[in-house]
Amino acid sequence: MSEPVEDTNKSKSVEDAKASAALPALGFKGMLRWAWTQLTSMRTALFLLLLLAVAAVPGSLFPQRPANPAVVTQYIKDHPDYGQILDALQLYDVYSSAWFSAIYLLLFISLIGCVTPRAIAHYKAMRSQPPRTPKRLSRLPEYGTLVVPADAGIPASRAITDAAALLKKRGYRVEVRDVDGERPSLGAERGFMKEVGNLVFHTSLIGVLVSVAIGGLFGYSGQRILVEGDTFVNTLVGYDQFSPGTNFQSSWLQPYSIQLDKFDVKFDRESPAHFGQPIDFTAQVTTKENPGAPAEKKVLKVNDPVTLGGTSIYLTGNGYAPVVTVRDGNGNIALQGPVVAKLQGDNYYSSVVIKVPDAKPEQLGFAGFFLPTAFVTEQGVSFSGDPELINPQLSLNSYYGDLGLDKGTPQNVFELDVKDLTQLNGRDLPAKGITLVPGKTYTLPDGKGSISFDGIKKYVGVDIHHNPGQVSALFFALLAVAGLVVSLYLNRRRVWVRTGTHEDGRTMVEYGLLARGEDHRLAGESAAIRELLQREWQLPTEPAASDTVASTTTKDR
Amino acid sequence: MFPINETMGQYSELFMLLAAGTYTVAFVAFAWDLAKSSKTLRAVDLKAAAAAKVPVAVGVSGSEQLPAAASAGGRTAGADMRYAAERRAPARVAVALTILGALIHGAGVITRAIGAGRVPWGNMYEFLTTGAFVAVVVFLLALIGRDLRFLGTFVIGLVVIMLVAASVAYWTPVGHLVPALQSYWLVIHVSIAVLSSALFTLTFAMSALQLVQSHRQKTLAAGGADKLGFMRLVPDALSLENLSYRINTVAFVGWTFTLMFGAIWAEKAWGRFWGWDTKEVWTFVIWVVYAGYLHARATRGWTGTRAAWLSIVGYLCVIFNFTIVNQFFNGLHSYSGLT
Numbered sequence: 102m103s104e105p106v107e108d109t110n111k112s113k114s115v116e117d118a119k120a121s122a123a124l125p126a127l128g129f130k131g132m133l134r135w136a137w138t139q140l141t142s143m144r145t146a147l148f149l150l151l152l153l154a155v156a157a158v159p160g161s162l163f164p165q166r167p168a169n170p171a172v173v174t175q176y177i178k179d180h181p182d183y184g185q186i187l188d189a190l191q192l193y194d195v196y197s198s199a200w201f202s203a204i205y206l207l208l209f210i211s212l213i214g215c216v217t218p219r220a221i222a223h224y225k226a227m228r229s230q231p232p233r234t235p236k237r238l239s240r241l242p243e244y245g246t247l248v249v250p251a252d253a254g255i256p257a258s259r260a261i262t263d264a265a266a267l268l269k270k271r272g273y274r275v276e277v278r279d280v281d282g283e284r285p286s287l288g289a290e291r292g293f294m295k296e297v298g299n300l301v302f303h304t305s306l307i308g309v310l311v312s313v314a315i316g317g318l319f320g321y322s323g324q325r326i327l328v329e330g331d332t333f334v335n336t337l338v339g340y341d342q343f344s345p346g347t348n349f350q351s352s353w354l355q356p357y358s359i360q361l362d363k364f365d366v367k368f369d370r371e372s373p374a375h376f377g378q379p380i381d382f383t384a385q386v387t388t389k390e391n392p393g394a395p396a397e398k399k400v401l402k403v404n405d406p407v408t409l410g411g412t413s414i415y416l417t418g419n420g421y422a423p424v425v426t427v428r429d430g431n432g433n434i435a436l437q438g439p440v441v442a443k444l445q446g447d448n449y450y451s452s453v454v455i456k457v458p459d460a461k462p463e464q465l466g467f468a469g470f471f472l473p474t475a476f477v478t479e480q481g482v483s484f485s486g487d488p489e490l491i492n493p494q495l496s497l498n499s500y501y502g503d504l505g506l507d508k509g510t511p512q513n514v515f516e517l518d519v520k521d522l523t524q525l526n527g528r529d530l531p532a533k534g535i536t537l538v539p540g541k542t543y544t545l546p547d548g549k550g551s552i553s554f555d556g557i558k559k560y561v562g563v564d565i566h567h568n569p570g571q572v573s574a575l576f577f578a579l580l581a582v583a584g585l586v587v588s589l590y591l592n593r594r595r596v597w598v599r600t601g602t603h604e605d606g607r608t609m610v611e612y613g614l615l616a617r618g619e620d621h622r623l624a625g626e627s628a629a630i631r632e633l634l635q636r637e638w639q640l641p642t643e644p645a646a647s648d649t650v651a652s653t654t655t656k657d658r
Numbered sequence: 659m660f661p662i663n664e665t666m667g668q669y670s671e672l673f674m675l676l677a678a679g680t681y682t683v684a685f686v687a688f689a690w691d692l693a694k695s696s697k698t699l700r701a702v703d704l705k706a707a708a709a710a711k712v713p714v715a716v717g718v719s720g721s722e723q724l725p726a727a728a729s730a731g732g733r734t735a736g737a738d739m740r741y742a743a744e745r746r747a748p749a750r751v752a753v754a755l756t757i758l759g760a761l762i763h764g765a766g767v768i769t770r771a772i773g774a775g776r777v778p779w780g781n782m783y784e785f786l787t788t789g790a791f792v793a794v795v796v797f798l799l800a801l802i803g804r805d806l807r808f809l810g811t812f813v814i815g816l817v818v819i820m821l822v823a824a825s826v827a828y829w830t831p832v833g834h835l836v837p838a839l840q841s842y843w844l845v846i847h848v849s850i851a852v853l854s855s856a857l858f859t860l861t862f863a864m865s866a867l868q869l870v871q872s873h874r875q876k877t878l879a880a881g882g883a884d885k886l887g888f889m890r891l892v893p894d895a896l897s898l899e900n901l902s903y904r905i906n907t908v909a910f911v912g913w914t915f916t917l918m919f920g921a922i923w924a925e926k927a928w929g930r931f932w933g934w935d936t937k938e939v940w941t942f943v944i945w946v947v948y949a950g951y952l953h954a955r956a957t958r959g960w961t962g963t964r965a966a967w968l969s970i971v972g973y974l975c976v977i978f979n980f981t982i983v984n985q986f987f988n989g990l991h992s993y994s995g996l997t
């Protein structure tokens with residue numbers, strides 16, 4: 102069973118309970134002290150731990166803002182009855198919520214309050230001598246005796262110094278008492294590292310927490326989509342989306358650049374069950390540490406980020422970007438270039454939105470789909486039959502009018518707001534929808550312009566992260582594990598040996614062992630020490646329990 | 659990337675079915691052992707009681723009968739869980755069948771690995787079949803030193819459930835890994851997770867038995883009738899608790915590594931080591947619950963039954979994490995292989 106544990110307030114808690122009944126007499130200081138003992142008790146730690154586990158669960162049940170703000174907005178819209186209430190309870194921001202923070206902060210305060218006194222106590226214990234030799238060693242859980250024959254020439258004093266030397270070699274801290282007296286004895290202790298391990302473990306947890314906090318304060322992250330040929334420069338305007346840490350300053354951004362030269366996807370063509378599933382993504386990039394620095398070729402893959410200027414760049418998404426040319430009603434080119442198609446379904450079935458604010462006299466907009474390998478069912482439903490460009494097709498509806506881009510309200514580039522637009526092409530209109538294959542041009546009705554499908558490029562989505570707390574978090578995590586292992590598998594043990602001379606001249610040796618805490622290998626240690634002593638004095642290593650005085654190992658329970 | 663070998667994949671599935679069948683027979687033998695031994699033991703008891711009018715200690719091998727066991731009139735197995743002299747034929751058959759099952763099962767795991775040309779833990783079907791294999795191997799290894807055959811019914815029962823679930827609900831043909839999983843961290847992170855889960859499976863069975871045994875010991879101590887005779891083959895509650903604690907400490911260290919390596923991998927793959935993704939949340943919850951369990955063992959009033967409940971809750975979280983979270987919660991870890 103566990104040892105009488107550090108539940109220091111156990112016996113006190115009754116008094117404390119009485120005291121709390123008489124609160125006014127306790128005074129402010131007394132109350133603080135009472136609260137502190139409560140908070141730093143083992144039972145509170147256990148309660149807070151279990152509470153932390155429970156409190157973490159809602160974050161997996163409801164969408165979380167930091168991971169996906171759009172989904173949260175949608176969720177609130179979809180659940181008008183309780184969506185707002187959940188928001189008020191911070192259930193979309195569980196891990197930064199007041200209640201979750203309160204729990205882990207209390208836990209860590211409790212931890213500090215628990216660890217500090219233990220560390221001090223342990224430091225004292227390490228510097229003090231092993232406890233005095235008990236009167237009756239036979240009452241210890243492991244106990245044994247040895248007899249050295251008189252002609253061996255080993256008096257009691259020599260026996261005790263021999264035993265001390267052996268135990269020292271075995272890693273014990275030994276104190277010999279009364280060497281020249283009638284009954285010399287020694288006290289020995291080992292396993293101080295167990296408690297040290299426990300302290301290191303708990304302290305490292307604080308280290309991990311602080312490192313994570315540093316990351317949140319001084320880190321940043323952002324996203325960017327790069328079409329083949331595009332270059333990203335690490336400045337605020339270079340990002341499509343940017344989330345700075347609380348203390349972030351834009352001057353920290355090192356203006357490195359990364360250009361996407363080529364992007365390749367390999368698809369599974371072997372297994373019928375997984376046919377067409379992507380099995381490899383490889384992006385060839387050219388990077389420059391600074392605008393003036395020499396260019397370097399690098400490869401960016403999933404699970405294999407590129408590090409540059411203190412940040413890491415990850416490959417997180419990809420897709421096709423059809424290249425189009427749009428001419429306006431005046432016959433001028435109003436837009437030319439790749440348009441990022443957003444993945445919607447299987448086999449790179451993607452949606453396309455093209456906004457042409459520069460078109461004159463009227464602005465133009467297109468919305469529809471891109472299919473790498475177009476198939477149309479008998480019902481007229483189109484789908485993509487393969488992820489590769491076997492029969493690429495753009496099918497679009499077109500609109501003209503005011504795109505609403507000048508109002509200053511930010512718009513989603515992947516959505517076309519058709520409120521103030523008039524539809525030109527569409528399934529239900531006489532002009533029907535636009536279907537384009539590469540190299541073809543479609544002329545819009547009513548002389549509004551034209552759209553050409555020039556070709557197809559690929560794009561990748563990259564996430565860029567800077568987290569200054571990362572290395573120290575890893576360091577403390579490793580330290581925590583080391584401490585944990587030491588604390589769980591080292592044992593703290595005490596050994597006492599006492600010697601004396603029998604009337605007939607034989608030297609009598611008795612020894613006893615005691616463990617602090619649970620120790621299922623104490624009996625093994627006892628046997629090992631016995632064997633060492635026997636070998637030292639060249640005693641016959643009798644098979645256990647053959648001699649009446651030997652091996653009376655018992656458990657005193 | 660190695661080519662897919664469909665034939666090997668089919669062999670593997672056949673092996674899995676054969677293994678499941680063998681385990682089922684082993685399961686029956688283990689159950690029979692519990693039932694039969696309890697009957698013989700009762701007969702022995704009655705005879706002895708008639709002769710001497712004193713209760714007979716069953717687990718004679720236990721040199722250190724603990725007070726709790728003693729108060730139950732010795733009607734539990736030896737506390738040290740060493741092999742006793744008496745022969746239990748059905749138990750021997752059961753262990754032999756388990757070994758046979760494990761050999762076939764191992765062949766199934768290996769052919770699956772060859773068929774897919776990679777480590778056999780890339781989707782839920784593979785986690786389950788490989789995880790069940792590891793659970794059996796851990797159990798068999800534990801049997802070398804200790805007589806844990808009383809656990810057989812529960813461990814092999816769980817293993818059969820895992821194999822059936824794998825084949826029925828999670829079946830996935832051999833295939834390549836999706837790019838997100840193509841990393842050596844898959845080998846490290848998942849193998850440790852599977853091993854820890856196998857250990858948690860053992861301690862779950864032990865904690866459940868501990869609760870039953872503790873209840874039974876209380877009833878017996880109060881002079882109640884022994885309605886759960888088969889529990890005589892099981893050691894007393896305290897020894898169960900101590901052994902499961904030791905296994906849980908190993909599993910907890912394993913789970914700590916799972917968590918850490920998962921974080922390192924997440925950093926490599928997604929650019930952040932921790933993002934409270936659903937799978938991360940549940941890995942964390944499991945870790946905290948078992949940390950609570952370790953604390954409980956050092957908190958007065960929380961050892962014994964309460965600690966056992968925490969160990970059981972921890973395992974339920976492991977199962978929940980594997981089944982419900984993998985399939986129904988959306989997250990970055992969507993690699994169940996199911997569509």
Ligand code: HEM
Nearest residue numbers: 107141142143146208211212215299302306588949952956
């Ligand atoms: C951040 C939350 C905490 C976690 C995750 C945690 C985890 C653990 C773990 C895993 C152990 C077992 C390994 C070992 O013995 O070193 C342990 C032991 C221990 N913890 Fe904590 N702990 C936390 C907070 C606390 C707090 C707040 C206290 C004090 C009130 C505390 C006091 C102890 C003590 C005294 C032990 C040793 C128990 C023994 O002797 O067996 N811990 N903790």
